[in-house]
Amino acid sequence: MSLLDIKDLRVTVDDHEILKGLNLQLKPGEVHSIMGPNGSGKSTLAQVLARRETFTVTGGQVQFNGKDLLAMKPEEAACEGVFLAFQYPVEIPGIGNAYFLRSALNAIRKYRGQDEMDAMDFLPMLREKMKLLEMDEKYLNRSVNEGFSGGEKKRNEILQMAMLEPKLAILDETDSGLDIDALRIVAAGVNAMRSPDRAILVVTHYQRLLHYIVPDRVHVLVDGRIERSGGPELALQLEETGYAAIEAAARGASRG
Amino acid sequence: MATATQAIENYAESFRGFEQSAASHDLLWLRQLRQSGFARFGETGFPTTRDEDWRFTSLAAIAQIPFRLARNGHGPLSRNQIDCFRIPGVACQLVFVDGRFSPELSSSGQLPEGVEVASLAAQIARDPGAIEPHLGRHLDLQRDPFCALNTAFLEDGAYVRIRKGVVLGEPIHLLFVSAAHDAPTVCHPRNLIVAEENSQATILEEYVSTGSGATLCNTATELVAGDHAVVSHYMIEREHNQACNISTLRIQQGRSADVSSHSVLAGGALVRNNVHPVLAGEGGECLINGLFIGGGRQHLDNYMLVEHARPHCASRQFYNGILGGHAHGVFHGRIIVHKDAQKTDARQTNRNLLLSDTAQIDTKPQLEIYADDVKCTHGATIGQIDEEALFYLRSRGVDLASARRLLLLAFAGECLDRMKPGPVRVHIEKLIHDSLAQIAHVSHDVPLAPQEAALGEPR
Numbered sequence: 020m021s022l023l024d025i026k027d028l029r030v031t032v033d034d035h036e037i038l039k040g041l042n043l044q045l046k047p048g049e050v051h052s053i054m055g056p057n058g059s060g061k062s063t064l065a066q067v068l069a070r071r072e073t074f075t076v077t078g079g080q081v082q083f084n085g086k087d088l089l090a091m092k093p094e095e096a097a098c099e100g101v102f103l104a105f106q107y108p109v110e111i112p113g114i115g116n117a118y119f120l121r122s123a124l125n126a127i128r129k130y131r132g133q134d135e136m137d138a139m140d141f142l143p144m145l146r147e148k149m150k151l152l153e154m155d156e157k158y159l160n161r162s163v164n165e166g167f168s169g170g171e172k173k174r175n176e177i178l179q180m181a182m183l184e185p186k187l188a189i190l191d192e193t194d195s196g197l198d199i200d201a202l203r204i205v206a207a208g209v210n211a212m213r214s215p216d217r218a219i220l221v222v223t224h225y226q227r228l229l230h231y232i233v234p235d236r237v238h239v240l241v242d243g244r245i246e247r248s249g250g251p252e253l254a255l256q257l258e259e260t261g262y263a264a265i266e267a268a269a270r271g272a273s274r275g
Numbered sequence: 276m277a278t279a280t281q282a283i284e285n286y287a288e289s290f291r292g293f294e295q296s297a298a299s300h301d302l303l304w305l306r307q308l309r310q311s312g313f314a315r316f317g318e319t320g321f322p323t324t325r326d327e328d329w330r331f332t333s334l335a336a337i338a339q340i341p342f343r344l345a346r347n348g349h350g351p352l353s354r355n356q357i358d359c360f361r362i363p364g365v366a367c368q369l370v371f372v373d374g375r376f377s378p379e380l381s382s383s384g385q386l387p388e389g390v391e392v393a394s395l396a397a398q399i400a401r402d403p404g405a406i407e408p409h410l411g412r413h414l415d416l417q418r419d420p421f422c423a424l425n426t427a428f429l430e431d432g433a434y435v436r437i438r439k440g441v442v443l444g445e446p447i448h449l450l451f452v453s454a455a456h457d458a459p460t461v462c463h464p465r466n467l468i469v470a471e472e473n474s475q476a477t478i479l480e481e482y483v484s485t486g487s488g489a490t491l492c493n494t495a496t497e498l499v500a501g502d503h504a505v506v507s508h509y510m511i512e513r514e515h516n517q518a519c520n521i522s523t524l525r526i527q528q529g530r531s532a533d534v535s536s537h538s539v540l541a542g543g544a545l546v547r548n549n550v551h552p553v554l555a556g557e558g559g560e561c562l563i564n565g566l567f568i569g570g571g572r573q574h575l576d577n578y579m580l581v582e583h584a585r586p587h588c589a590s591r592q593f594y595n596g597i598l599g600g601h602a603h604g605v606f607h608g609r610i611i612v613h614k615d616a617q618k619t620d621a622r623q624t625n626r627n628l629l630l631s632d633t634a635q636i637d638t639k640p641q642l643e644i645y646a647d648d649v650k651c652t653h654g655a656t657i658g659q660i661d662e663e664a665l666f667y668l669r670s671r672g673v674d675l676a677s678a679r680r681l682l683l684l685a686f687a688g689e690c691l692d693r694m695k696p697g698p699v700r701v702h703i704e705k706l707i708h709d710s711l712a713q714i715a716h717v718s719h720d721v722p723l724a725p726q727e728a729a730l731g732e733p734r
């Protein structure tokens with residue numbers, strides 16, 4: 020059974036249709052990648068899956084773990100196991116990183132009927148994951164993302180993912196803004212999360228990341244639809260040729 | 276509806292009865308002080324919204340309600356009723372019920388040598404000579420009718436004196452309780468705080484209520500900070516939603532004195548807090564840190580007037596407002612830099628969050644600069660909760676109400692961070708948590724129940 024099953028998803032923003040009938044399925048244990056030109060709707064898809072309410076779903080269905088994802092609020096989706104690593108993580112002055120993460124973790128644990136974690140149990144776990152991502156302890160008590168560099172913000176997203184242990188992780192251009200060392204560290208963090216009961220959806224423009232996180236499937240999103248799917252070799256091929264051919268084919272198809 | 280003249284007549288009658296029997300009415304200077312207060316109030320009556328200083332705050336409700344002076348014999352309050360208002364770690368707690376000192380309810384603590392904390396009425400009776408040089412010397416009766424009225428009915432309140440060079444570590448807690456009455460009641464607490472040269476102290480004035488019913492607490496504090504004194508003053512208003520509270524803190528700062536005034540307005544129906552420091556010695560520093568959190572139909576008005584009278588003084592003013600429901604907030608930030616006050620450095624910031632379409636804020640800076648070599652800045656912002664931040668928190672599993680509360684706490688935390696660590700800050704942090712939990716849960720599309728209207732009908 021699929022963990023995520025998207026059928027004919029249509030999404031608009033301000034009466035402007037962005038996703039125009041998108042189909043996608045992920046099974047537990049799989050890693051899929053979505054590539055595609057700027058503005059094709061990759062982030063829109065990611066945010067709709069995380070239940071951002073500024074997007075209007077006008078058609079289609081999304082089943083997550085057998086449940087209707089589109090009926091969920093953002094916090095419910097998160098508690099059910101959806102995690103989005105944002106393309107542009109927001110800065111939240113005045114809320115400490117560690118405090119925020121513990122609130123999030125406990126909200127999710129509570130939803131699942133588990134005991135809340137106190138600081139004594141939480142901090143060692145957080146420190147361990149931070150070490151894995153080679154993050155300095157000073158980030159513990161700094162405000163969420165405030166004054167973080169682009170790369171630090173992305174690492175912080177992966178740290179949150181590692182702490183919250185989602186069933187479905189969606190990484191929206193987590194590689195952009197990372198230098199090669201940081202990319203390796205982040206990729207190692209993601210790979211450590213790969214497991215038979217977890218699926219990962221990697222949104223990226225570059226083959227570079229997929230060199231470290233090797234996907235099972237690669238999809239090309241053009242103008243709100245998945246226009247082509249293939250194995251990891253598709254990413255390599257796209258790096259060579261770009262999206263022009265697929266875009267042209269898509270235009271031809273929609274015209275004809 | 277009572278007319279303005281009827282309102283004055285109501286107070287005049289009350290004053291005639293009061294001045295005959297008031298404590299220490301045999302002291303000529305005190306009698307004259309009271310009379311000058313009433314004479315001034317009689318001339319002006321209550322301000323109207325045509326008065327620039329009261330433009331955003333209508334006092335019609337206060338003028339209409341026939342408040343009776345709370346005197347002699349408040350209902351018996353037990354220590355049990357007060358216990359929930361105690362703060363661990365304070366030097367002492369003085370309790371005033373309807374403006375009157377209650378020795379039974381107070382805990383005097385073990386105060387170090389050189390610290391006097393007492394009832395003002397008792398202190399005037401005991402040692403008027405120590406009071407006369409300060410009392411009524413700083414409050415501006417001409418400018419503010421409420422200060423005039425407070426002076427007319429001046430009788431009791433807190434007297435605090437920190438002698439030269441004495442450092443008091445623990446805070447002094449002054450608790451003002453509005454008790455329940457079957458008719459609308461007014462009281463006029465008057466406080467005098469004298470921190471002598473090179474002394475240090477922390478004072479908390481807190482206004483609470485037991486029971487319900489329309490009350491008016493018109494309070495005034497004169498705080499004299501001698502040369503090099505370091506004083507932190509805290510004001511908390513958290514009365515019930517039928518209470519009116521008008522307060523004035525008048526600060527007189529000596530040379531290199533360092534005074535901070537923190538105010539937290541969370542309760543009350545109609546609240547006006549005036550903070551008026553005069554930097555009257557060179558090198559003085561003044562921090563004004565205000566937080567107001569309103570919901571329902573609360574009206575929370577913050578008026579500050581900082582007067583730079585001498586050179587080389589610095590003042591910082593921060594006010595953060597959080598308003599939901601039909602609440603109305605006001606910030607009026609006035610800075611006067613007098614001719615002699617060269618090298619003044621004054622900065623003012625007012626930031627507001629509106630949680631509903633029906634909440635309202637009026638913010639008005641007013642800079643009057645008569646010196647030429649000064650730095651003065653001001654800025655105000657009005658916004659909503661950051662939608663992106665809210666989604667970010669929710670996407671991590673935090674529910675909507677908690678996410679809102681976290682963001683509001685962060686916003687209020689800016690004010691909290693300016694307070695020194697200690698028992699008062701811990702107390703205020705808890706108060707903020709409680710207030711925000713309430714406000715974060717109230718969705719802006721829930722209509723108001725009629726009984727939430729700010730003031731009961733006058734009986």
Ligand SMILES: Nc1ncnc2c1ncn2[C@@H]1O[C@H](COP(=O)(O)OP(=O)(O)OP(=O)(O)O)[C@@H](O)[C@H]1O
Pocket residue numbers: 032033035037055056057058059060061062063064073106
């Ligand atoms: N709030 C919005 N209002 C109007 N248009 C929007 C809004 N958000 C996104 N769009 C538009 O939707 C389209 C898809 O945007 P989206 O961010 O999903 O693209 P993307 O594939 O993630 O692009 P990129 O590779 O640049 O990140 C773009 O044309 C964008 O301008």
Ligand SMILES: [Mg+2]
Pocket residue numbers: 061062063106191192
């Ligand atoms: Mg994008």
